Amino acid sequence: MDLNLDTQDRKILAELTENARIPIAELARRVGLSKTPVALRIKHLEEIGLITGYRAILSPLKLGLTHVTYVEVSMNDTREHALQQFNAAVRAIPEIEECYMIAGSCDYLMKVRSRDMADFRRILAEKISVLPHVSNTSSHVSMEAVVEQNWTAI
The missing domain is CATH 3.30.70.920 (Lrp/AsnC effector binding domain/regulation of amino acid metabolism (RAM) domain)
Incomplete structure (x- = not known):
């Protein structure tokens, strides 16, 4: 499946992978776009199934699961x-x-x-x-x- 991701999409994905709670304004600043195009790109990435969700990643070590x-x-x-x-x-x-x-x-x-x-x-x-x-x-x-x-x- 060819997703045709451009450089901006890849930057957005890299930032979201690092911190999915990043505010859109900060994300837009980091990838060099305004807020609306970033929000639209994220929505598109979700719609095509590349972004499947967002979740908290728990520390197994802090939970005692060592x-x-x-x-x-x-x-x-x-x-x-x-x-x-x-x-x-x-x-x-x-x-x-x-x-x-x-x-x-x-x-x-x-x-x-x-x-x-x-x-x-x-x-x-x-x-x-x-x-x-x-x-x-x-x-x-x-x-x-x-x-x-x-x-x-x-």
Whole structure:
């Protein structure tokens, strides 16, 4: 999909990615346009689905969620109905920060945040291992976040 973004659109997106609460007047000043064209460009970027929303980004560390584990999940059934059941059940577990269906030695890869190893062990036993159609899991504990960011490359 070719979005035909010009330099001004890219500047607006870069600024909004850094601070979505920036006042239109300040945003306009930074990108070198007046307020009305900036507002119209933002509205257009929202209408075409490039900007999908605005939200507060919470600090997992301040919330005490300092433990990150990546969990590989293998399924005992990969027919569409089984995948849909699994996907719906995963979405209901708040500790699963990300979950991707992947091609490779397992079927899914998920990022799980928890307070500590004991908390992760509970989440794994009580929530992840009992998900529909899970045959086995393999966990990889993160020791340090080297890069952790939202999508900003425009």
